[in-house]
């Protein structure tokens with residue numbers, strides 16, 4: 001598969017899954033955490049499909065399209081290992097949904113990221129809340145959910161906290 005095909009499949013999977021989670025979120029209270037602003041594409045889509053949710057966005061850099069810059073209160077700069085650990089007083093409530101788009105493409109780096117990220121995700125997700133991640137996470141308090149049709153195995157991971 002060409003890199004172009006792979007890129008198209010990744011973005012298509014993101015859109016399908018973000019919309020799938022949105023449909024499941026009714027009745028689950030709390031903000032949304034977007035881990036990895038990047039270009040701002042998924043942030044922009046999440047704010048469009050979840051207009052009534054507070055969305056907190058985490059990244060070490062600001063490199064997004066100018067139309068996708070979150071306001072200062074909702075943009076949390078720095079290493080996510082630090083900022084997610086200490087964002088509690090700012091965010092106040094556990095998250096109804098955490099979207100993680102932090103894959104580096106390097107398998108060793110990605111394993112290390114999953115290892116420190118998993119307990120932080122657990123800590124900040126509300127009971128009944130959802131996590132969608134490009135990296136597999138170690139989440140013993142969550143169930144792994146089947147993905148909608150058309151998403152290739154291993155491409156994305158969907159979890160719900162029990």
Ligand code: SAM
Nearest residue numbers: 036037038039040041042059060078079080101
């Ligand atoms: N979801 C974005 C989009 O749709 O445009 C793409 C996100 S991009 C793949 C990953 C982003 O995560 C990068 O902007 C990078 O700076 C950020 N990132 C990766 N690891 C991080 C870490 N440990 N702490 C803070 N930011 C991190």
